[in-house]
Amino acid sequence: MINVLTPDVYNRIAAGEVVDRPYSVVKELVENAIDAGATEISVEIEGGGKRRITVTDNGCGISKEDLPLAFRPHATSKLSTAEDLFTVMTLGFRGEAIASIASVSEMEIVSNAGGEAFALACKGGELGEIRAAAGAKGTRVTVENLFYNTPARLKFMKSDAQEEGDVGNMMARFLLSRPEVAFTYTVNGKVKYRSFGDGLKAALVAVYGAGILSDCIEISADKHGIKLAGFIGNRNFSKPNRSYQSLFVNGRYIVNQTVSAAISNAYAAYLMKRQYPFYVLFLDVPPEIVDVNVHPNKADVRFADNQIIYGSVYSVVSSVLDGNSRALEYVAPQSLPKQPPAAPQMTYAEAKKELQFDVSPLAGRTPAPRFFEQEREPLKFEVHAPTAAEIDYFEENKKFLLEQAQAKQERVDVKSLEYKGELFRTYLIYEYGDCAYILDQHAAHERLIYDRLREKTEQRAIVSQPMLMPYILEVNAAEYAFLEKNFGVLHELGFEAGAFGGTSIKVSAVPADLMGLDLKAFFGEILGSMESLRAIKLPDLLKDKLASAACKAAVKGGEKLTDEEARSLIERTEGDMGLKCPHGRPVAVKVKKSEMEKLFKRIV
Numbered sequence: 001m002i003n004v005l006t007p008d009v010y011n012r013i014a015a016g017e018v019v020d021r022p023y024s025v026v027k028e029l030v031e032n033a034i035d036a037g038a039t040e041i042s043v044e045i046e047g048g049g050k051r052r053i054t055v056t057d058n059g060c061g062i063s064k065e066d067l068p069l070a071f072r073p074h075a076t077s078k079l080s081t082a083e084d085l086f087t088v089m090t091l092g093f094r095g096e097a098i099a100s101i102a103s104v105s106e107m108e109i110v111s112n113a114g115g116e117a118f119a120l121a122c123k124g125g126e127l128g129e130i131r132a133a134a135g136a137k138g139t140r141v142t143v144e145n146l147f148y149n150t151p152a153r154l155k156f157m158k159s160d161a162q163e164e165g166d167v168g169n170m171m172a173r174f175l176l177s178r179p180e181v182a183f184t185y186t187v188n189g190k191v192k193y194r195s196f197g198d199g200l201k202a203a204l205v206a207v208y209g210a211g212i213l214s215d216c217i218e219i220s221a222d223k224h225g226i227k228l229a230g231f232i233g234n235r236n237f238s239k240p241n242r243s244y245q246s247l248f249v250n251g252r253y254i255v256n257q258t259v260s261a262a263i264s265n266a267y268a269a270y271l272m273k274r275q276y277p278f279y280v281l282f283l284d285v286p287p288e289i290v291d292v293n294v295h296p297n298k299a300d301v302r303f304a305d306n307q308i309i310y311g312s313v314y315s316v317v318s319s320v321l322d323g324n325s326r327a328l329e330y331v332a333p334q335s336l337p338k339q340p341p342a343a344p345q346m347t348y349a350e351a352k353k354e355l356q357f358d359v360s361p362l363a364g365r366t367p368a369p370r371f372f373e374q375e376r377e378p379l380k381f382e383v384h385a386p387t388a389a390e391i392d393y394f395e396e397n398k399k400f401l402l403e404q405a406q407a408k409q410e411r412v413d414v415k416s417l418e419y420k421g422e423l424f425r426t427y428l429i430y431e432y433g434d435c436a437y438i439l440d441q442h443a444a445h446e447r448l449i450y451d452r453l454r455e456k457t458e459q460r461a462i463v464s465q466p467m468l469m470p471y472i473l474e475v476n477a478a479e480y481a482f483l484e485k486n487f488g489v490l491h492e493l494g495f496e497a498g499a500f501g502g503t504s505i506k507v508s509a510v511p512a513d514l515m516g517l518d519l520k521a522f523f524g525e526i527l528g529s530m531e532s533l534r535a536i537k538l539p540d541l542l543k544d545k546l547a548s549a550a551c552k553a554a555v556k557g558g559e560k561l562t563d564e565e566a567r568s569l570i571e572r573t574e575g576d577m578g579l580k581c582p583h584g585r586p587v588a589v590k591v592k593k594s595e596m597e598k599l600f601k602r603i604v
C-alpha cells in the first residue's frame with residue numbers, strides 16, 4: 001500500500017538528513033545568521049545542545065508576515081526561480097533547515113526586521129500564534145529538547161561532553177572562516193570562544209590561545225590562479241590528531257584528501273609518525289575548476305585536476321617549511337601597509353583595510369551577500385563556460401610545476417667541482433663555474449647513508465651480521481604475538497630473531513650497517529607503534545627506522561674532514577644539488593658569483 005506522507009512525517013524523515021546532532025542544528029542556525037548579514041552572532045548551548053540551543057544575531061531579521069513562512073518546508077528567501085540555483089551565493093537555499101529542526105524540537109523564533117519584534121513558537125511541527133515580543137534588530141532562534149519526539153534519533157546522540165566537543169569544533173571553524181564576524185560561544189553559561197570580528201589573527205588567538213601565533217607561519221601565496229593563505233604550524237609544532245586542521249575551500253569548511261595529503265607530505269620530513277601538522281588554510285580556486293556539490297554534513301569538493309591542486313599546495317607549504325628561496329614569496333609580509341612613512345596620516349581603519357585587502361585570506365573569497373557592494377572587485381553572476389583565459393590557469397600551473405620539478409633536479413658535473421675548503425668545520429665550499437655550492441657535511445652524509453640503506457632494504461641486499469652476545473628482549477604476550485608474526489619481515493631486513501622461551505625473544509643478528517644499534521630503544525619504538533600498524537606497513541616502518549638509526553652514524557657538524565673525505569663526499573652525491581637530508585633540510589646551497597658581487601656592491 002502506498003501512503004502519501006503528511007508534511008509532518010515527511011519533515012521528520014528529512015530532518016534526519018539535515019540535522020542529526022546538535023552540532024548540525026547549530027551549523028544551520030549560524031549559517032542562516034551569516035546569510036542574514038549578521039556581524040554579531042552569539043551561540044549558547046546547554047546540556048550538549050540537547051537541552052537548549054540559542055542563536056542570536058544582528059542580521060536583517062524576518063518580518064512579521066514572513067515569520068510563519070520561515071517554518072514552512074521549501075520556503076526560502078534565497079531562491080525564487082530555478083535559474084537562481086546557479087548563482088546562489090548564500091550558505092543555505094533549500095529552505096528545509098528551520099522546518100526540519102522545528103519538526104523534531106520545540107523551537108521559537110523572535111525576530112525584528114527593523115521595526116518591532118515578533119515571536120512565533122513551534123512544537124513538534126505545530127505552529128503557535130504570532131505575538132509581540134521585545135528584541136533589537138535581528139533574530140533569536142531557540143531550540144529546546146531536540147529529538148524529544150523521535151526516540152530512535154535521541155538514542156544515537158552522544159554524551160553531553162561529546163556533543164559539546166563537536167559543537168565546539170564547529171564553532172571554532174566559524175570563528176576562523178568568518179573572522180569579520182564577532183562570535184560569542186557559550187556552554188552552560190560559560191564563555192568558551194569570543195571573537196570581535198577584527199581579522200584572522202585575532203580569531204586564531206580566540207580559538208587557540210595567545211601563544212599560537214608564535215608557533216605558526218603566516219602564508220599568503222597567490223600564484224597561477226590558485227590562492228593559498230592562512231597559518232601553518234612551524235616545523236616543530238605538531239598535534240596528536242587531525243582536529244587541528246582546518247581547510248576552507250572558497251570559504252567553505254572542507255575535508256579533502258588531495259589537499260591534506262599535499263600538506264602531510266610537505267611536513268613528512270619534520271614530523272614523527274602519528275603527529276599531525278597544525279593548519280588553518282584558505283584555498284581559493286577559480287569556481288570553474290571545483291565542484292562543491294557536497295553532502296550537507298560531510299563537506300568535500302572535487303577538483304578538475306587533483307595534480308595541480310596537490311602540486312600547488314605541496315610546493316607552497318614545502319618551500320616555506322624547508323625555507324628555500326621561494327619561501328619568501330609565500331610568507332605573508334609582516335610589515336604592511338607598504339608606504340606608511342609616506343602616508344603617516346593613514347588611519348588605523350584605512351591601514352587595516354589595505355592590509356586586509358592585500359594579505360587577508362578574505363580577499364577574493366565569497367562574502368555574505370550583504371557585503372557584496374563593499375568589495376572592490378565586482379562579482380560575476382553570469383553562468384558561463386570557462387573562457388580560454390580561464391583555462392590558461394591550468395597551463396600556467398603545469399608550467400609552474402614543471403619548473404619546480406626541474407629546479408629540484410639540479411645536477412652538476414661532479415668532476416668540474418673544485419673543493420675550496422671548509423667553514424666552521426661544518427660547511428664545505430665547492431666552486432663550479434660561476435657558482436659556489438656550500439654543502440652541509442652532516443646533512444649530506446646523512447642523506448647518503450639513508451639512501452644507501454633504503455636502497456639496500458628495497459633490494460633485500462642487507463648483510464646480516466651475527467652478534468657475539470645475542471640480545472634477549474622481554475615482551476608481553478601481545479607484543480610477542482606481534483613480533484612472532486613478523487619474524488620473516490625482520491629476517492628480510494637483516495635481523496635474526498626467534499623464540500627464547502616464555503615471552504622472550506632472542507635477537508642474534510642485526511643488519512651489518514647497524515652494529516652499534518640500541519636494540520632496546522629500536523624495538524621499543526616499533527612495539528610502541530604496534531597498535532597503529534594496520535595503517536602503516538611494518539616493513540615500511542622498519543625501513544624508515546633503520547635508515548634513521550643509520551643516520552646517527554653520520555659525520556657531525558664540527559668534525560673536521562680531510563680534503564680527500566670532502567671530495568669523496570661530493571662525489572657520492574653524484575652532483576645532485578637539490579638533495580635534502582632525511583629531515584628535509586637542504587644538503588647544498590648555491591651562491592652565484594653575481595650574488596657575491598651584489599654583496600660587495602660591485603654590481604647593483
Ligand code: ADP
Pocket residue numbers: 028032033035036057059060061062069070075076077078091092093094095096097098099138139
Ligand atoms: P534556507 O536557509 O535554505 O533558506 P532555512 O529553513 O534555513 O532555509 O530558513 C528559511 C528562511 O528563513 C530563510 O530563507 C530566511 O529567509 C529566513 N531566516 C532563517 N533564519 C534567519 C535569520 N537568522 N535571519 C533572517 N532570516 C532568517
Ligand code: MG
Pocket residue numbers: 028031032091092093095097098
Ligand atoms: Mg538555512
